[in-house]
Amino acid sequence: MDLGFSAEEIAFRAQVRDFVANNLPPAIREKLVGGHHPSKDDIVTWTRILANKGWGAPHWPVEWGGTGWDAIKLSIFTDEIQRGHAPESLAFGTSMVGPVIATFGTQAQKERFLPRILDLRDWWCQGFSEPGAGSDLAGLRTKAERDGDSWVINGQKTWTTLAQYADWIFVLARTDGNVKKQEGISFFLCDMKTPGVTVRPIQTIDGGHEVNEVFFDNVRIPAENLVGEVNKGWDYAKFLLSNERNGIARVGVSKARLAKVRRLASLAVYGDKPKMDDPVFRMKLAAAEVDLKALEMTQMRVIAASRTAPKGKPNPMSSVLKIKGSELQQTTTELLMDVVGPYALPYQPEQGDRWNEPSVGPDWASTIAPTYFNTRKVSIYGGSNEIQRNIIAKAILGL
Amino acid sequence: MDFDLSDEQKLVADNVARLMKDKYGFEQRKTYAASASGFSEPLWRQYAELGLLGAPFAEEDGGYGGGAVEIMLTQEAFGRALALEPYFASVVLAGGALRHGATPEQRAALIPEIASGELRLALAHMEPQSGWNAFDVRTTAKKGAQDYVIDGEKGLVLNGDSAQKLIVLARVSGKQRDVDGLGLFLVDGDAPGVTRRGYATQDGRRAAEVTLAGALATPLGEPGRAGPAMARVIEDAIAALSAEAVGAMAEAVEMTTDYLKTRKQFGVAIGSFQALQHRAADMVVALEQARSMMYLAAMSSSDPDTAARARAMAAAKAQIGRSAKFIGQQATQLHGGIAMTHEYKLGHLFKRLTMIDMAYGDADHHLAKLGEGESLFD
C-alpha cells in the first residue's frame, strides 16, 4: 500500500498547475474567484487554450484528440482545473455526447462532430429530462417517427442547461411505444437551428438563466443523425450517465471554495474580530475539510480500483462519491453564508459585463447567497441523492 | 397553560388569513412585486382599515391595545403568503422603537399616523461593520443649535428607500460598542444630508444603505439612554420574525405534501416512497418545534426579567434558524428541479426563510450566546 502519489504524478500536477496559472486569462480567473458565472466567451476562450495544448478532452481516445493519461492523471488534471478557478470544459460535449459518439457513432459522425467538440466550435446541450420524466428518465414521452430519410421529433425537454448558447442538442426520444419503456428509446443528434426547435428560458431562484425548456414541433432531422442502433438509446444513455457520474465528486470545486472560505473569513470583520476567530465557525470549517479529505481519498480508491475493473460496468461506489461530493459543495456554500452574515441580504444581479460594479456591502459579498441557493441543484440533478441512496441500498447492500 | 386565542385575537387571525387568501395568491404577489414600490399600496391601506397597523400599540398612544400576540398572528399569515408590505419595518421595528424608546407625547404624535397607514417609518440601526451587534454604532449625533446633527453610515435599512421618516440609532457619547451613550433620532427621509441607496433584497423586498452627513434630527426619548430600548426592539423583531418563519415553514410543508401526493414518477406518486415520507415527517417535527418557540418568544416579550427574556429570544431564534434551514432545504430537495425555478413559490419561501435565519443572529450566533450563559431550565 502506498497512499502517496508517484514522483511522476507529482510533477504532472505541478505542470498542470503552472499551465493554468500562466495561461488562464486573469479577467476570467478574477470573475470565477468572485463566484460569478463564466460567460459563453470565457468558456470558449479557455477551451481553445486547452485544445491548443492538446488538453481539450484528455480522457478521449488518443486518435480523437485524447491524451492517453491514466485515471489518476485524469483526476489530477480535473482537480487542478477546478482548484485553479478555470472554467470547466463543457461537459455536454466532452463528457457526455463526445464519448457516446466516439464509442457508438459511425465513422462519419466521429469525423464530423468530435473535432468540433474538442475546440468548442459546437456547443452541445443535453435533451434528456422532460416535465414528466425526471428521476424516471425512461418514462420520457418525446417521440421520434421515421419518415423516409428523416426522423420527425415531437415533444418537450426541460431543465436543458445553457441551451440558449447551443448549436446542437442530443435527444432521447421514444421510437417504439409498444415495448418495455427502456427498450423503445433512441439517441438523436439535432441541430438547434432546425425549424420547429424553440427554446424558452427558465429563470432560477438565484436570478440566473442557466436552464431552459426546449420544444420540438415536427422537427425533421436526417436519418444519419441517429446514434448507434434504433431502440438502443437507453444503453447509450446509461453509458453517458456513468461517465457523467465519474467527475461528480467535484473535489477540486470544494477545495477551491474552502480556500475562499478561509480567505474571506480572515477578511470579514464584524465587531472586533474576524470570523476566523470564532471557535464554532472554525470547527465547522475543520469538519468540512475532514469530510473533503476523506472524499478525496475515497475517490482515489475508486479510481485505483477502476484500473483493474471490467470495462463498462457501472460502479455503485460512484453513488457514494455523488452523495458526499454534492453535500460538500452545499456545505461549503453554507460556510460562505456564515462568513458573510447579514450582508447576504442585498440582491445584486449579474448583468453581462456589469458583474464588476461596486457592490452594496463588502465587494465579495454579492455572489454568496445566490451561490448558496443555486447549489441546492447539485443534490437534485445527475441522479438525485435519493436515487443514489436507492442504488447503494440495492447494488452495494443487496437490500 | 392556555394556548387558546381570545375572541379579539381570533378575529385578527381570521381577518388576515381571509385577506391573504383573497389577495395574496402567488400570481397576485408577482404583480405587487413588479410595481414601483415593490408591494401593494392598496393592501397597505386595507391593513390599516383592518386595524393591523395599529393593533400592537397601546390605546393611550393611539393604537388598539394589542401586543405581541397580534403581531405574531399577523406575521404568521404574512409569512405564509410572503407578503411584501413594510409591516415588519414600519410597525414592528420602527413602531417598536417608538413603543420602547419615545416619550408619551412623541408616541401620541406618531403612532396614530402609523396606525392609519399614512406614515411609513424605517429603523436605521445597523451599520456596515456592526454585524449582529446592535450596539456597535459609529454614527454620531451632536447637539446643534436646536436639533441634533447626525453623521455616519447605516446599512441594511429595511424599506429604508421609501419610508417617509427614518429612526436612526446614533451615538451621543461613549465608545463604538458601548451600550450606554446611544440615542434614537427621527430624521426626515428627504432631509438635506440624507442619501439613500435603495436596492432589492434576496427575498424580493427592498432595503437601503443610508449615508447621513450633517442631517438634522429630533431625539426620541432621552439621548444617551436608548441602549435598553434598542435591545427590546430586537427582541420584538425576533418574536415577529419567528412567527413569519413559522408561517413560511408551514406553507413549505404544505406545498411539499401536496407535491408528494400529485407528482408521479415510476408510475406512482413520489409520496409513496418511504424515504420521502420520512423526510416529510421530519419536516413536521421541525415545524412543530419552531411553532412552540414562536409561542415562547411571543409570551416572553413582556417578561420583566431582562436576562430570562434575552435567553428565551435567543433560544427561539436558534430553533427557528435550524428549523428554517432544514425545512427550506428539504422542501427544495423533495420537489426536485421545479423548486429551483423563480416562477414557483417554493424557492421564494426558501429564500425568505434563509434571510430570516441571517437576520438578528443566525442559529450558531444564538447557540453560542446561550452556551456562554445560564441554563434555560431552573
Ligand SMILES: Cc1cc2nc3c(=O)[nH]c(=O)nc-3n(C[C@H](O)[C@H](O)[C@H](O)COP(=O)(O)OP(=O)(O)OC[C@H]3O[C@@H](n4cnc5c(N)ncnc54)[C@H](O)[C@@H]3O)c2cc1C
Ligand atoms: C439546475 C438544473 C440543471 C439541469 N440540467 C439538465 C440538463 O442539462 N439536461 C437534462 O436532461 N436534465 C437536466 N436537469 C434535470 C435533472 O436531471 C432532474 O431535475 C433530475 O433528474 C430530477 O428530476 P425532477 O426534477 O423531475 O425531480 P423528480 O424526479 O420529480 O423528483 C422529486 C423528488 O422525488 C425523489 N424521488 C424520485 N424518485 C424516487 C425514488 N424512486 N425513491 C426515492 N425518491 C425519489 C427525488 O429524489 C426528488 O427528491 C437539470 C436540473 C437542474 C435542477
